[in-house]
Amino acid sequence: MTVAESQRLVSGEPDGVDRWAPGYPTPGDVIAATRFLGTCANTDAPQGAPFCNYEIRRREDGHAIGGIGFHGLPDESGGVTIGFGLSPAVRGQGYASEALRALLQFAREHGVTRVKGDTDHDNAASQHVLTAAGMHPTLQDERLRSFEITWA
Numbered sequence: 040m041t042v043a044e045s046q047r048l049v050s051g052e053p054d055g056v057d058r059w060a061p062g063y064p065t066p067g068d069v070i071a072a073t074r075f076l077g078t079c080a081n082t083d084a085p086q087g088a089p090f091c092n093y094e095i096r097r098r099e100d101g102h103a104i105g106g107i108g109f110h111g112l113p114d115e116s117g118g119v120t121i122g123f124g125l126s127p128a129v130r131g132q133g134y135a136s137e138a139l140r141a142l143l144q145f146a147r148e149h150g151v152t153r154v155k156g157d158t159d160h161d162n163a164a165s166q167h168v169l170t171a172a173g174m175h176p177t178l179q180d181e182r183l184r185s186f187e188i189t190w191a
Contacts, residue, residue, distance in 0.1 A: 047121050059103050063105065076155075088146070089149055092109070093138075095134055104125055105125035110122060118153035119153070121154055123156075154187065
């Protein structure tokens, strides 16, 4: 997503080219876009691809149904943190799994050596998506379970 797209998402006001499905953006999408805008405003990091946020779109109608992306640029060891979410009406249909597999492949092709993500303890669906994509549970605290995948 570009800065302009992220600004529209945060404001909740799509323009004529945005095609948002009902329930999009979710609060998580707004948080991710806000984080991205803050990174752009406070660093010299490139604004936009490749280590940014992406909309998850249905192929059949092109409507945005969720988001996936990076919480920032890779760290000094080549690691990134990711997040994803879908509008409630489209959960359980394989969209998140397909998007996460593509994002992991993309990260690996761009030199990333470790990807981390986390989810609430009671979010079994997201935990399933993470493990199905090849990520393994690592740490947990009173609120979150963390997952990770590494490549040589």
